[in-house]
Amino acid sequence: xxxxxxxxxxxxxxxxxxxxxxxxxxxxxxxxxxxxxxxxxxxxxxxxxxxxxxxxxxxxxxxxxxxxxxxxxxxxxxxxxxxxxxxxxxxxxxxxxxxxxxxxxxxxxxxxxxxxx
Amino acid sequence: xxxxxxxxxxxxxxxxxxxxxxxxxxxxxxxxxxxxxxxxxxxxxxxxxxxxxxxxxxxxxxxxxxxxxxxxxxxxxxxxxxxxxxxxxxxxxxxxxxxxxxxxxxxxxxxxxxxxx
DNA sequence: CTGGATCCTTACCAAAAAGTGGGTACCTGA
DNA sequence: TCAGGTACCCACTTTTTGGTAAGGATCCAG
Numbered sequence: 001x002x003x004x005x006x007x008x009x010x011x012x013x014x015x016x017x018x019x020x021x022x023x024x025x026x027x028x029x030x031x032x033x034x035x036x037x038x039x040x041x042x043x044x045x046x047x048x049x050x051x052x053x054x055x056x057x058x059x060x061x062x063x064x065x066x067x068x069x070x071x072x073x074x075x076x077x078x079x080x081x082x083x084x085x086x087x088x089x090x091x092x093x094x095x096x097x098x099x100x101x102x103x104x105x106x107x108x109x110x111x112x113x114x115x116x117x
Numbered sequence: 118x119x120x121x122x123x124x125x126x127x128x129x130x131x132x133x134x135x136x137x138x139x140x141x142x143x144x145x146x147x148x149x150x151x152x153x154x155x156x157x158x159x160x161x162x163x164x165x166x167x168x169x170x171x172x173x174x175x176x177x178x179x180x181x182x183x184x185x186x187x188x189x190x191x192x193x194x195x196x197x198x199x200x201x202x203x204x205x206x207x208x209x210x211x212x213x214x215x216x217x218x219x220x221x222x223x224x225x226x227x228x229x230x231x232x233x234x
Numbered sequence: 235c236t237g238g239a240t241c242c243t244t245a246c247c248a249a250a251a252a253g254t255g256g257g258t259a260c261c262t263g264a
Numbered sequence: 265t266c267a268g269g270t271a272c273c274c275a276c277t278t279t280t281t282g283g284t285a286a287g288g289a290t291c292c293a294g
Binding site: 007 | 125
């Protein structure tokens with residue numbers, strides 16, 4: 001549901017990373033560029049369809065860069081733009097908060113906590 | 118779409134603040150407790166129904182505290198829990214990122230940028 | 235009685251997001 | 265030909281989130 005006007009920076013940012021998969025994809029790319037297949041394996045539970053759909057959206061938002069290599073088998077590589085890198089940096093405290101409170105969040109929502117690493 | 122297992126802290130956090138309204142409500146409460154009506158006026162565009170629905174979810178997630186004052190007219194006050202305070206702190210960098218990139222985000226998504234303050 | 239204050243619930247619908255299944259393209263090798 | 269590799273698209277369905285409208289409760293004042 002797109003607001004007609006953002007009320008603040010947080011409103012805009014939430015719009016960019018909203019949905020189930022975007023933040024996870026962003027994080028999967030933080031260590032470096034990945035091809036479609038590698039990305040899919042990095043993001044547990046995502047379907048190829050959703051992966052490609054969401055990557056296209058992120059590309060349109062210019063937080064992700066998509067590079068096509070003309071070779072066979074086809075090879076497409078996704079990487080963070082500088083904007084995406086800064087977004088990922090901004091997401092670190094949020095990820096930490098989630099980590100710190102993982103067990104409680106998971107319990108309240110009836111979800112398994114993330115494996116410890 | 119609830120994951121059966123969180124993959125990391127960020128996954129859990131995104132689950133907690135997901136949707137159009139939660140982050141905005143969290144932010145509205147950062148300066149102090151607010152009654153339902155005041156909250157509704159603080160969060161542009163939200164309907165009473167959505168406000169109450171989302172507040173109930175946030176209460177269940179224990180990021181928001183709901184206090185009923187037995188008086189007339191009825192008065193219910195919402196405030197951040199310590200967990201909610203820390204979540205708000207974790208959202209600051211994300212809000213800053215959104216502010217820094219407001220015009221570009223708004224343009225790409227066909228939304229009006231937030232008024233400058 | 236009606237109108238006002240406050241807060242909340244329900245029924246139903248709309249819109250958006252996510253998912254499933256089928257298919258396509260480029261090729262190579264057996 | 266079939267099987268494998270890679271990446272992607274489309275049609276349709278399901279699920280989730282958000283929205284509208286109507287109703288309710290507690291009271292007080294005119």
